[in-house]
Amino acid sequence: MYGALDVSTSGMVAQRTRMATIAANIANSRTLLNSAGEYEPYRRRVAHFAPGDPSAGTKGGRRMGVHVREIEAVEDALRRRFDPSNPYADERGYVMVPDINTTTEQINAMQASRAYEANVVAAETSKTMMAQALRLLA
Amino acid sequence: MFLNQLSTAGAKPALAAMFRFAGARQQSLAHNIANFDTPNFRPADADPRRFQAQLGEALDRRRARTGGAHGSLGIRASREVRQLASGDLEITPRTATGNVLFHDRNNRDLERMMQDMVENASMYRMVSDLMRRRSGQLGAAIGERVA
Numbered sequence: 001m002y003g004a005l006d007v008s009t010s011g012m013v014a015q016r017t018r019m020a021t022i023a024a025n026i027a028n029s030r031t032l033l034n035s036a037g038e039y040e041p042y043r044r045r046v047a048h049f050a051p052g053d054p055s056a057g058t059k060g061g062r063r064m065g066v067h068v069r070e071i072e073a074v075e076d077a078l079r080r081r082f083d084p085s086n087p088y089a090d091e092r093g094y095v096m097v098p099d100i101n102t103t104t105e106q107i108n109a110m111q112a113s114r115a116y117e118a119n120v121v122a123a124e125t126s127k128t129m130m131a132q133a134l135r136l137l138a
Numbered sequence: 139m140f141l142n143q144l145s146t147a148g149a150k151p152a153l154a155a156m157f158r159f160a161g162a163r164q165q166s167l168a169h170n171i172a173n174f175d176t177p178n179f180r181p182a183d184a185d186p187r188r189f190q191a192q193l194g195e196a197l198d199r200r201r202a203r204t205g206g207a208h209g210s211l212g213i214r215a216s217r218e219v220r221q222l223a224s225g226d227l228e229i230t231p232r233t234a235t236g237n238v239l240f241h242d243r244n245n246r247d248l249e250r251m252m253q254d255m256v257e258n259a260s261m262y263r264m265v266s267d268l269m270r271r272r273s274g275q276l277g278a279a280i281g282e283r284v285a
Contacts, residue, residue: 007168051179064166065173066173115174118251119172121171122172122255129160129259129262132262132263132266133161135266136270
């Protein structure tokens with residue numbers, strides 16, 4: 001039964017990580033510079049999930065559950081925008097900017113939020129079942 | 139000997155087996171929900187009806203063996219459920235529970251998953267209430283109290 005809680009927790013952790021990735025995408029949808037102040041437009045990040053949770057405390061938890069296998073920075077997620085006044089524009093007046101569609105990101109955020117809720121419900125159910133089992137002792 | 143008979147009398151072993159099955163199945167249902175949007179993941183579940191049929195067969199065998207409703211249950215292994223020496227049940231979910239295949243090659247069906255989980259939790263609760271009631275009856279009998 002404790003394994004079931006581990007599994008749901010891994011789902012919540014994965015969805016929270018995905019939500020953080022989406023939030024970073026939206027926050028950086030117009031970011032042109034990297035943290036060192038150099039011209040390097042932000043590339044959209046995508047969280048990839050895989051079954052199993054290597055960080056779980058129980059054997060069942062490691063075999064089951066879900067984890068974030070990789071956060072990929074999508075290489076071609078840039079588009080050209082005509083902006084001759086931009087200091088980073090090329091000789092033809094184009095500047096490369098992040099190709100982030102905030103509507104798509106918001107839909108992904110909704111999906112992550114619903115999936116998180118589903119895991120919370122599963123954890124609540126496991127908790128109630130554990131309480132039922134403990135009542136047998138009382 | 140007498141105490142051993144008390145713990146394996148009547149429906150108690152069947153209740154205990156169902157209790158263990160529902161507990162173990164909860165883990166596989168939580169696993170399906172956790173992988174709700176994992177690409178290529180195909181949810182699988184252990185079929186409770188098939189397990190109940192296994193349990194029914196074990197009860198029939200016990201009746202034929204002991205001539206009465208007492209004695210431990212020997213649940214024969216199936217492709218999904220296997221009884222360990224400790225009495226615990228090892229579940230290997232194989233029953234496909236999917237929907238149509240989505241673009242990420244995951245055939246999730248969240249509504250069905252949640253329904254299965256609610257049904258499993260209800261079963262767990264019913265079994266635990268029955269077990270508690272039986273323990274209460276036993277306590278009343280030992281204490282020579284009228285329930």
